[in-house]
Amino acid sequence: MELLSSLVPDDGWLTVPDIVEELDSDVPKVRRMLDERQLIGVRRGNPKVLQVPALLVRPEPLVSLPGTLTVLFDAGFSDAEALRWLFTPDEVLGCSPAEALRANRIAPVRRRAQVLGY
Numbered sequence: 001m002e003l004l005s006s007l008v009p010d011d012g013w014l015t016v017p018d019i020v021e022e023l024d025s026d027v028p029k030v031r032r033m034l035d036e037r038q039l040i041g042v043r044r045g046n047p048k049v050l051q052v053p054a055l056l057v058r059p060e061p062l063v064s065l066p067g068t069l070t071v072l073f074d075a076g077f078s079d080a081e082a083l084r085w086l087f088t089p090d091e092v093l094g095c096s097p098a099e100a101l102r103a104n105r106i107a108p109v110r111r112r113a114q115v116l117g118y
Contacts, residue, residue, distance in 0.1 A: 004042065004080060007087040007096075013044070013051040022057055033061070037069050042080050053087065055098050064106040068097070071113040085116070 014022065019030045019039070033039045034050070039061060041052035056062055072082040086098040090112060093100045097109045 004084050004087070005044070007084065008053045008055075012054050014054050014057055015049055015051055019052060019057055023061070036066075037073070038066050040065070040069055040079055040083060042083060053083065053098070055087075055102060062098075062101050064101045064104075064109075068101060068106075068109060068113055071110055072116070075113070075116040077116075085113075 016027060016030050016034075019025070020027055023030070030039075034041060034052075039052050039056060041050045043049065044051050056065060068086075069082060072085060077085065086101075087096050089096050090100075092112060093105070093108055095103075097112060100109045
């Protein structure tokens with residue numbers, strides 16, 4: 001978890017209530033998004049609270065995230081490992097996979113993720 005904290009600054013995380021406010025939504029809908037892997041988060045802080053990197057939510061949730069998460073989970077990644085991969089700078093992409101997804105560079109990110117399972 002410490003490595004993930006170095007990749008996403010403390011002010012770069014949102015709690016479920018923060019996401020509800022950001023999306024003008026409600027708690028059940030945000031929880032459903034998490035359950036259905038449209039968003040991903042980890043428990044962090046003290047006390048441990050579920051938090052999602054803001055980059056995955058702002059200015060709107062990444063529509064390309066669920067498919068990318070499926071590839072990562074099929075490769076055996078845990079939630080924390082998937083987040084660590086999404087936010088670790090990648091030489092081939094020239095930025096982190098999360099930043100590349102935000103820039104709508106879905107195919108290169110998915111290609112990078114697919115090789116992880118082999």
